[in-house]
Amino acid sequence: MNDASPRDDAASLEAVSVSKSFGGVRALSEASLRAFPGEVHALVGENGAGKSTLIKLLGGRLRADSGVIRLRGAAVALKTPDAAHRLGCWTVFQELTLLPAMSVAENLLLRREPRGAFGLTSQRRLIAAAEALFARFGIREIDPGALVEDLPLADRQVIEIVRALSHDPDILLLDEPTSALMERETAWLFGEVRRLRDAGRTIVFTSHRWHEIAAIADRITVFRGGRDVGSFTTLDEDEAVTLMTGQRVETLYPPRPTAPASAPALTVEGLAGGRLVSASFSLRRGEILGIGGLAGHGHRELFLMLFGAMARKAGRILREGREIRPRSPRQAIQAGIALVPEDRKTEGLLLPLSVGDNLTLAVLGRESRFGVLRRRRLRSLAAAMVARLKVRMPAITSPVAALSGGNQQKILLGRWLLADCAVLLFYDVTRGVDVATKHEIYELMTALAGAGRAILYYSSDAEELAHLAHRVLVLREGQIAAELPAESLTAERIVAAAMREPAAA
């Protein structure tokens, strides 16, 4: 760990003791940041540490309650995104700012549309200009005439990044730009970021993936509880985690519980649909069965079909030996199968409703008498679950929207625990979740397996699978390409099997 030595040259971007509160909650308290020209500066910290708030302040989306922001030494008031843009400061926000029912070209060129006679633009001009932009940044896979809403999340993220890059930013702020990107696109982004850095620009970015930070950051500033706790030129992951959490996390991964040799809780025979060509396997009680492989090879379809959220083309699903045909999530839940999705905000939680309401949503039928809810019992169930999951929140009556990402994920987990589902489908649940919460989710998962729940677990992070799963099935091109038992489980083997390379001995 190397403290950043004070530099002689002037900072290009400075935030000095900025604070920001929402309602009564302090998101930033006297936080500071100094970034320099020709530097890639990583902001790291848990969800809720204030990184996104700081980026919104620097991008003109929010105004600080107190503190000073300086660009190239001069104090500035970033009242609007436009004000930031005029100073050469462009931001890719975590929540994308694309307009869904408008074309890619319209989005890319918003407010600088190429204009012809009478100052009017046309779709033809827009598309030509967008094609030129894509060509400049080496993007060939996105159709400028398509509507944004028809594109996958990764493409949208790329469009948002291209839009910021196309302004030739002096300062580029990227809030978790890679969480929606695949490896190839991440490599593209890092190439562009390095190009900007070498041209003397300043890039500030946030990420929860340490290998990315290690690969590209020149300087790392750690945030905890709304303020910066240190700035470093070198820092290893353990040190960072210690700083981020304020405590040492001894081991990130809890020990695997021993898998009992019991009868299968879930058996899948020749399941097919969408990109999934055929999958057969069985999952025992108390087992964590990992599903690995590159995204887009049928994982999503497998999980959605098991949860009844997608129609099956072929195959059988057996619960405890009896065939079930879940045609809706409701039927799947009745059969004791629950899904914890990656995108908790749109696929699971009701954001404006309270923590308690979200937790008890799946048991309302069970916990009511003659159609009337047993409110006191529901309250105590929710309170017990919140305590068990160590949810950090203002109050059990606060809307779930007020919680950080990791805590939202815990609420969703808690809902299925209350519903007492025997089979839990975990689909990339730790994506975009901070280290400390990841650790708690791992502990919870192993505890659930230890208590006899059957867990099917897909993760885009092979390291996680290698540490937590009893065995891992690797999906490639819609089929199970390999089964790796616990004895030979390593992240490298999982990746190798996914890429069709012969596994190293």
Place this chain on the structure above:
Amino acid sequence: MTPPRRAPLSQALARHLGLALVATLLVIAVIVYAALYLVTQGRLPGGFELTASVNNTMPLALAALARAIVALTRGLDLSIGGIIDLSNALAALYLGTNAASMIVASALILLAGAGLGLINGALVAYGRLQPILVTLATLAIFQGLAIRVLPQPGGAVPESYTALLVNTGAPYALIYVLALMLLWTVLRRSQAGIALLAIGNDEAAAAANGIDPVATKLVAYTLSGLIAAGAGLFLAASATAGDATTGNGYTLTSIVAVVLGGVSLFGGRGSGIGAILGAFVTTMIVNILFFAHIDPLYQSFYEGAFLVIAVVLAEGIGRLVRRRRVQT
């Protein structure tokens, strides 16, 4: 890797699906109308019927365009009927008889409409009030003002004014229809038009891109007021007199026209041209019901039934096309 580019035609169709649907609907409605006319009258409808239909539709076409502009921002302007009433009443009293006074009075009435729209816009944008609430209140206020201006139906609209706006001799009004469509096209390709769609798509995202939601809403409601006042002028011209209550019907029928025209009331999707075509479909449905000898008492029943069927069908087709689009 080759880019998944689609043929320009199929792309345009995907982008203008609502427009394609309403155009198809209009063609079908015209054919059914002509067939019924032939059966009941023994001949095909001709120039006179065309002129009458276009003239009859003009106020609704204007009201629909006004409504579409606000709907695209994810807003709702219920006061359109009130502004029509007021402009109608003012026209009956103050148009005068010579060309100069007619031009000045018309311009002032349009300006008044724009001003009323601006009030709506200011309440919605600065007051951050629900558009439905604001415009429900201003609807009542504008209606009250109109009654105050013209307590009894009456006044007079000079013949020359009527001849200019609703000439019964030939379908000159088609020129106005084309002008309206041109107005929309210019708007859609201007910065203001793009801003309208953008805030209707996602206000927060549009703001993050430097679009000013307040200014955009002011523009939308002001344009809506202006165009609604134009509808009042056409209404006065065709009735050759004023009536401070005729605008009522347009508040809801313009919603029908806009929805048939493929404009989403949830904002951000659709086109003004669609809304104008939707107005013509609405007129055609009334014509069809008339020649099918439907008891006028049951007219609203059939109109409602038709609207539900049309919207359900459009939604279904939209979903089909969308699924194909996402798969390719």
